[in-house]
Amino acid sequence: MGYNSHSSCVTAERQKEVQMSKKISSPVQRWAGTVTIADPLTIPQAQLIEAGMTMPENGADGRVWLSVIDNMQLPAVFGCVEKWELDNMPADLTVDNFPASPRKESHDLVDWLFTEIRKVYFGELVIPNAPSPTLTDTQAKDDTAVK
Secondary structure: OOOOHHHHHHHHHHHHHHOOEEEEEOOOHHHOEEEEEEOOOOHHHHHHHHHHOOOOOOOOOOOOOHHHHHHHHHHHHHHHEEEEEEOOOOOOOOOOOOOOOOHHHHHHHHHHHHHHHHHHHHOOOOOOOOOOOOHHHHOOOHHHOOO
């Protein structure tokens, strides 16, 4: 098989297209700036996102604290963020030192990041305020099985 220089150029161009990241601007004033997230995602990143979409169990009083939800979603956020460029954040930002207060702003930041990552996971066809697709949305009905 001979060497085809055109073929290798196309492959290199395609690799650049495939390895594009997505730079997003923070809507949270306290932490203004940008974050770069992976796009496309890897299987390990997809698994972190799926774990973050799992519904937490209600507490004894029937409530779920936002910090519980944030704690479930932060591993996916950190697994998918390639670069942090946010004001008022530690230089060596980790899950352990991610700011948890003020609570509303902190949750807003995590929620925004996780929503943006889910857009990459599901594709850009996510409609605002629409429920996210679930496995049950795509499973075949029993009556469609091969007989």
